[in-house]
Amino acid sequence: MHTPSRSEFIDVRGVRTHVRHWGREGAPKIFMVHGWMDVSASFQFVVDSLRGDWHVIAPDWRGFGLTARPPVDTYWFVDYLGDLDAILRHYQPDEPVNLLGHSMGGNVVGLYAGARPARIRRLVNLEGFGMPSTTPDQAPRRYAKWMDELLVPQEMRGYPTLDDVAARLQKTNPRLTDARAAFLAQHWSARNERGEWAILGDPAHKRISPLLYHVEEVMACWRAITAPVLWVEATHTNMWLWMGPKEEARVEIDRRLGHLANVTAKMMDNAGHMLHHDQPEELARMLEEFLT
Structure with a gap:
C-alpha cells in the first residue's frame, strides 16, 4: 500500500502549479523537488519508506507533470529558483526548511541554498552534479545551435x-x-x-539552453551555503554520459564538493541515477538520520 497523497494547485509567479502533499498537516516539513522530465509523484516510494511523522511537499516544476506550460519556446533555469522561492514562502515563510532535490532539482536547490542561506535548515542533493565546465569560445556555436532548434517543432x-x-x-x-x-x-x-x-513534459524542455554553464558562479553559490548538506551518489549512476569520462569527471566532482563547507557524502550501492526509485528504503533511512 502506498502512502496516500493529495493534490493542490497554487499560483506561482503567474503559473498554475501542482503541488503534491503526503503526511500530516502540522508535522515537520520536507520539501522535495524532482529532476528533468520527472514529476512530483516520483518521490512516492521514498515517502512510503519514511518511518517518522513528516509532511512532505513536492511540486511539479513549470512545464512538467500537472503544472501549467507557460507560452514559451525556451525554459530559463533561473525561473526554477524564482518558483522555488515562491513555493517555500507560501508553505513555510518564517522558518528554515528541509530541502531535497534530485538531479536537475539538486542543481536548483544548490543554487538556491547559496542565494538564500538563511532559508535552509538541512539540504539534500541527490546526484545534482551540475554540468561540464564551459569556456567562452563555445558561445557562438551554442547560440547558433539554439536558434537552429527554434526552427524545429519539438514533440513528445x-x-x-x-x-x-x-x-x-x-x-x-x-x-x-x-x-x-x-x-x-x-x-x-x-x-x-x-x-x-x-x-x-513540455517538449520545449528538450531544446538546448543558449546560456553556457558557468561552473565558478555555481561554486560561489555552493560556498555560500551555511546549512549542513547531505550529498548522495549512486554506484551505478549514468552521470558519465553528460559529465565526461569517469576518471576526469570524478576529479572535477570531488573538486566541486570541496566548495561545500559542511557536507556528508554518501554512496548508495545497487542504485543508478534514479536512486529514489532503486533504493527508496535506504534513502529514507539516510534522510531521517540526517534530518533528525
Whole structure:
C-alpha cells in the first residue's frame, strides 16, 4: 500500500502549479523537488519508506507533470529558483526548511541554498552534479545551435498503452520493478488528443539552453551555503554520459564538493541515477538520520 497523497494547485509567479502533499498537516516539513522530465509523484516510494511523522511537499516544476506550460519556446533555469522561492514562502515563510532535490532539482536547490542561506535548515542533493565546465569560445556555436532548434517543432512521443509507458521507464532504468514502473507510468503520462499516452513534459524542455554553464558562479553559490548538506551518489549512476569520462569527471566532482563547507557524502550501492526509485528504503533511512 502506498502512502496516500493529495493534490493542490497554487499560483506561482503567474503559473498554475501542482503541488503534491503526503503526511500530516502540522508535522515537520520536507520539501522535495524532482529532476528533468520527472514529476512530483516520483518521490512516492521514498515517502512510503519514511518511518517518522513528516509532511512532505513536492511540486511539479513549470512545464512538467500537472503544472501549467507557460507560452514559451525556451525554459530559463533561473525561473526554477524564482518558483522555488515562491513555493517555500507560501508553505513555510518564517522558518528554515528541509530541502531535497534530485538531479536537475539538486542543481536548483544548490543554487538556491547559496542565494538564500538563511532559508535552509538541512539540504539534500541527490546526484545534482551540475554540468561540464564551459569556456567562452563555445558561445557562438551554442547560440547558433539554439536558434537552429527554434526552427524545429519539438514533440513528445506517444505510447499506445500505459504498459508501454512502463516499459519505456524500465528501458531507461532496468532496476525499476514492474509494480513501481506501473505506478510511475500513470503519473508520468496522460492521454493526448490522439488517444496515446504522452509524457507529461513540455517538449520545449528538450531544446538546448543558449546560456553556457558557468561552473565558478555555481561554486560561489555552493560556498555560500551555511546549512549542513547531505550529498548522495549512486554506484551505478549514468552521470558519465553528460559529465565526461569517469576518471576526469570524478576529479572535477570531488573538486566541486570541496566548495561545500559542511557536507556528508554518501554512496548508495545497487542504485543508478534514479536512486529514489532503486533504493527508496535506504534513502529514507539516510534522510531521517540526517534530518533528525
